[in-house]
Amino acid sequence: MTEFGDSADSTSVAKPECQPFGRPAAGEDPIKREQILDGAQCIFMRMGFDAASMNDITREAGVSKGTLYVYFKNKEDLFAAIITRQKLAIYALLEDLLAKKLSLEETLYQFGVILATHLLSEKAIRGQRIVIGVIDRMPELANTFFAHGPNSGPNMFANYLHKQVELGKLKPMDDAVLISRQFGDLCLAGLFRPRLFGEMKEPPPAERIEKNVETAVRLFMNAYGR
Amino acid sequence: MTEFGDSADSTSVAKPECQPFGRPAAGEDPIKREQILDGAQCIFMRMGFDAASMNDITREAGVSKGTLYVYFKNKEDLFAAIITRQKLAIYALLEDLLAKKLSLEETLYQFGVILATHLLSEKAIRGQRIVIGVIDRMPELANTFFAHGPNSGPNMFANYLHKQVELGKLKPMDDAVLISRQFGDLCLAGLFRPRLFGEMKEPPPAERIEKNVETAVRLFMNAYGR
């Protein structure tokens, strides 16, 4: 795999169990790690990938170059970690939602609203723009948005759909992952491209998103509901 | 206007009628201009905006640095010219189509197929990725995709819609430009994001696009048809 593949290491959450006292091992202090990610996110989102300099980032994060390079192998790795963090934050929200055991339609609706609200937020849009801009150099990173690992958003939702099929709430479906992506796409329909290309300068108002998601849920239920 | 605005000059097609013989004026030889654009397009699409170096481009295009800078005032201008060329090529196809005076539904269908086929092609996807990646530095360039100039794609289509309204084929509509964009979005539904993020490695097969567009036309006609 590409060298980007290695970044899974620095991306995984630090495990502090071996150092209950004293200074954490090099590159293992989760607080410092977050501090670096916060600073780097700020700079990357403001400047883009290439225009952001590691110096800017160290300054913003308040750490030294050496420390930065202990926590992250290089600029790409650092950026990947930021994107991963963003993604995991959304996944966590979605996971919480699914754990709530709401009705199917309410779940679909909430799921769509959370997804759309976050993916269309300024922060996420900027992140997605950068990811898209460096896709040739870091192709794995873009994939990451779709379906990596069993806890990824689409897989999580696909599992939910499967369960609903077993419960008889939905018709049997061949490729639940594909369908879960299509549902996501439907929730973003008409909003994503204008946001991405900067035509829509602000995130759409909540009502706009809600209406979009309602339509998406209706279409989804028409197609797969029982 | 912004400095990007100037690029319209170098973007406008050279007018060869005055120079049937002899050497073309500096920066005015359309063949050399195309040669440079071809080379630059190749490099930009392969490497992205920042990673592409002007040296790479001169090598690929087979011209010297000096010549390059006679035709294009800087890297941004050169890139803008490439994107504009792509855009104009699509507009030309769409214009040809509208000139054919097919039936409304056939026109909608053909329009959608052409649009989707081109916007999802490898070349266009790569171009759009780069545009998105440099959107903070060149915001005009992204706008260009939507509705600049009376002959832009959305405006052209909006004019067509207006005429159909006058002919009584469509219901009156408030914002034809918005609606024409929504129609375009619909044609790309479920395809654009996977292509943009590299999940769908190849352009979708023609049948896939056609099915998408059929659905889009049906929805459109349900909403606005008479």
Next chain:
Amino acid sequence: MTEFGDSADSTSVAKPECQPFGRPAAGEDPIKREQILDGAQCIFMRMGFDAASMNDITREAGVSKGTLYVYFKNKEDLFAAIITRQKLAIYALLEDLLAKKLSLEETLYQFGVILATHLLSEKAIRGQRIVIGVIDRMPELANTFFAHGPNSGPNMFANYLHKQVELGKLKPMDDAVLISRQFGDLCLAGLFRPRLFGEMKEPPPAERIEKNVETAVRLFMNAYGR
């Protein structure tokens, strides 16, 4: 102030009192700073401002490009620092002299000799040539030779003259700064232009300067002495 004004920062002497041990802060090691200035002075004086390349300078100074740009923000700033260093060195000599409290005539004489000897030295002549050559781009730098800051040469001498007036040794004078400049001019009379234009290849011998200054002192005392 102009961007040249900023250079005062990099020009000010580093304050080493805080860093008795360890590595000096970036751009703050006075030894390295001198090393760069020495190398740059050598190159600038040999080639002139434009013909000197930053590469030449790094090579001569034995530092890398990056280091050079940590200490000096650009070529102009670097050159300004060299000139300022030269100027300050002369000012220091003149200040020492004035502190000696010699007789008025002896002071005038010594002042003139020091001034002329230094301004006509090869190093200073070359520096002045370059300053003159770039005067349109760096006008502040040329002014610097005349009367900036309370410790500048002319002001320092003007203060001395004022004191002598108060002591009754000299007649009251309207514009002591102007007069102190005229005295300097007189000390250089007949020597400055030939040196500047390269007709006089070597600095004039000490006796020549002394004779010039004697004449200048005599004229001065005739005009302003009591």
Next chain:
Amino acid sequence: MTEFGDSADSTSVAKPECQPFGRPAAGEDPIKREQILDGAQCIFMRMGFDAASMNDITREAGVSKGTLYVYFKNKEDLFAAIITRQKLAIYALLEDLLAKKLSLEETLYQFGVILATHLLSEKAIRGQRIVIGVIDRMPELANTFFAHGPNSGPNMFANYLHKQVELGKLKPMDDAVLISRQFGDLCLAGLFRPRLFGEMKEPPPAERIEKNVETAVRLFMNAYGR
């Protein structure tokens, strides 16, 4: 000698005697030559030697690059021709004066006024600055200001002095050329350096120059008059 030495060729006045009719030989049309010099002078004086580009000059002069390079071997040669032209213009004025056979003192006075007025003019000051700035690359050019050729200013004046000695109007003198330079220096005393370093932004008013020259003449006559 340096390659600059060759420039004597392009500096000498074109001799059109062989081409009474038709187009002048390449690089021999004196009108075009003047046209180029005018444009180049304008650009050089405005921008300095290095910052002036040959493109700017061709544009200002209204000739093509090729033509420019037919008339002048290179940038240095072109600049040398401008300086030579300025110098010759002053020499011509001085020669006219000497031909008038005025009284000794009147001649000295007029000579000094003409010299100072021209050398302190904005055009000449800018020219001298540039000459000084490139003196390492074009040392001959600076010498040119002092005493090249039998018709140079100082030699011309020295000849005049010799004749006055023979007429018994002046005391015998060892080095008339040196003395004539000193006289020139005296006429510029107190004015040249402030002008050159840009402290005196405008040429001094006529009265100021006249007073300076009167003093110079008086000193001269005290020293050498009979």
Next chain:
DNA sequence: TATGAATGAGGGTTCATTCAT
């Protein structure tokens, strides 16, 4: 003869990364 398009070395400057402290 006159033109100006083309060349490409070289300019100043930046910045990801390393490693002595």
Next chain:
DNA sequence: TATGAATGAACCCTCATTCAT
């Protein structure tokens, strides 16, 4: 372990000069 000074390749762009037309 943490620091940040140092590195130097690579960046975009300019321009004196040449030579095909």
